[in-house]
Amino acid sequence: MEFFKTILIEEAVNIIKEEFKDYKLESEIVDLDDAYDKVLYEDVISKEFVPEFDRSTVDGYAIVAEDSYGSTDTIPTVLEIIGEVKMGDRTELVVSSGKCAYVPTGGMIPKGANAVIMIENTEKMDEKTLLVQKPVRIQENIIKRGEDIKENEVVIERGKKLNPAHIGALASLGISKVQVFKKPKVFIISTGDEIIGIEEKLEFGKIRDINSYSLKAQSKKIGLEVVGNIIVKDDFIQLKEAILDGLEKSDIVLLSGGSSVGERDYTKEAINSLGGKGVLAHGISIKPGKPTLIASAKGKLVIGLPGHPVSAMTVFMAVVEPFIEKLYSLNTIKPTIFAQMTENFPSSAGKDTYVFVNIKKEEGKYYATPKFGKSGMITNLSKADGYIVIKIHEEGVNKGEIREVYLL
Incomplete structure (x- = not known):
C-alpha cells in the first residue's frame, strides 16, 4: 500500500x-437588481458629485449660524422668514444675517446660509417671523456638495463582493448596470x-x-x-x-x-x-x-x-x-473576532489543527469554547460559531489565551 x-x-x-x-x-454585465453578492470586476469611478448641491438633513430653517448663538427658550433670536425651498427644485433665495428660509429634509441650502436649525427648536410667530430657541453650529444639519461622493472618486474597488450598501451607492450615481466576474x-x-x-x-x-x-x-x-x-x-x-x-x-x-x-x-x-x-x-x-x-x-x-x-x-x-x-481579486477579509479561550486544547503534532468553537459574549468580551468531536460528526460543525487555527509549531491553546476566531 x-x-x-x-x-x-x-x-x-x-x-x-x-x-x-x-x-x-471572465466578466459579464448585469442589471443592478441582479448585482447583489456578485464580485465587482473593475473599479467604479464616480462621474458626478453626491450630493450635487448642499442639502439639509432635517426639516428646518436655513440660517446664518452666528445669529443663533446665545438663543434660548426664554431669550430667542428673532429672524425674518424670506421664503421656502421647494423639495426637488433649485432655489434662488439668499439668506443673510437676520433672515431665514424653510428647507425640507433633502432640500437645497440657499446661498448665504451655513446651518439649519431643526423645526422643533423654533417657533413660528407669524408667516414672516421665526423665533430661534437653540444655538446651532456652523454646517450643522447640512451635508455639503460632494461630501458623500466626489467626482472622479473610486466609489467601490474591484474585488468587492457587492452588498446592499454598495447597491445603494451605485443607484445614487445612476448606474443601472455593472460589470462583475x-x-x-x-x-x-x-x-x-x-x-x-x-x-x-x-x-x-x-x-x-x-x-x-x-x-x-x-x-x-x-x-x-x-x-x-x-x-x-x-x-x-x-x-x-x-x-x-x-x-x-x-x-x-x-x-x-x-x-x-x-x-x-x-x-x-x-x-x-x-x-x-x-x-x-x-x-x-x-x-x-x-x-x-x-x-x-x-x-x-x-x-x-x-x-x-x-x-x-x-x-x-x-x-x-x-x-x-x-x-x-477579493479584497474583503473573512470576518473574525478576538475571543478568550475558556479551556485548554492540545494541537496535533506536525499538523495545523482546526478547532471549532462556540462564541459567547459577556460584558462586552467574547469567549470561545472548543467543541469536541470527531471529523465524521457533522453536528460538530453545524453547532459551531467559528474556528481557530493552531499552527503546526504550536503545542496548543491555553485557557485565558486570546485567539483570532474565524466566523462561519
Whole structure:
C-alpha cells in the first residue's frame, strides 16, 4: 500500500495558485437588481458629485449660524422668514444675517446660509417671523456638495463582493448596470459504495450523502456556480467517467471520499489516467483533513477531499477558499473576532489543527469554547460559531489565551 507524503497548508495553497496562475475569470454585465453578492470586476469611478448641491438633513430653517448663538427658550433670536425651498427644485433665495428660509429634509441650502436649525427648536410667530430657541453650529444639519461622493472618486474597488450598501451607492450615481466576474463553475462528486442519496431508504451500513449538500452550500457562499453533483460507487471506470463529465461541465471538480490510500480508493489512479499533470500533491498537514489530493486534469483543478463531512468542509475552507479569493481579486477579509479561550486544547503534532468553537459574549468580551468531536460528526460543525487555527509549531491553546476566531 502506498502512503502519501504530507505538505503544509501554505504549500498546498501555493501549488494551486502557481499551477493555475494563468487562469482568468471572465466578466459579464448585469442589471443592478441582479448585482447583489456578485464580485465587482473593475473599479467604479464616480462621474458626478453626491450630493450635487448642499442639502439639509432635517426639516428646518436655513440660517446664518452666528445669529443663533446665545438663543434660548426664554431669550430667542428673532429672524425674518424670506421664503421656502421647494423639495426637488433649485432655489434662488439668499439668506443673510437676520433672515431665514424653510428647507425640507433633502432640500437645497440657499446661498448665504451655513446651518439649519431643526423645526422643533423654533417657533413660528407669524408667516414672516421665526423665533430661534437653540444655538446651532456652523454646517450643522447640512451635508455639503460632494461630501458623500466626489467626482472622479473610486466609489467601490474591484474585488468587492457587492452588498446592499454598495447597491445603494451605485443607484445614487445612476448606474443601472455593472460589470462583475462570471462565477467559476464547480462539479461535485461523492464516492463510496456506502453513500446513498438523501431520499433513499437508509439501510444498515449505508450513509446519506452529506458532502454534496454541504459542499454545494460552501461553494455558493464563496461565489461558485454548482453545475452538477453525482454519487459514484468505488469503481474505477465509473469514477473516471464522472471526473471527465465534471471536467467538461466545470472549471473545478471536487471529489469527497476516495482520497485516502486504501486498496479501493481509485481517485489518484483515475485522475492520472486522464492526461495532463495529474496528481500534484497527496496529503496535507491538517487536522481534520490529512488525506487531501490536489491535481490538474485537462488543465483544470481537481481536489480530492476526505470523506468525513467535517474534514471535507475544513479542507475546503483551508485550500479552496484562498484560491477562489485570488481568482476574484477579493479584497474583503473573512470576518473574525478576538475571543478568550475558556479551556485548554492540545494541537496535533506536525499538523495545523482546526478547532471549532462556540462564541459567547459577556460584558462586552467574547469567549470561545472548543467543541469536541470527531471529523465524521457533522453536528460538530453545524453547532459551531467559528474556528481557530493552531499552527503546526504550536503545542496548543491555553485557557485565558486570546485567539483570532474565524466566523462561519
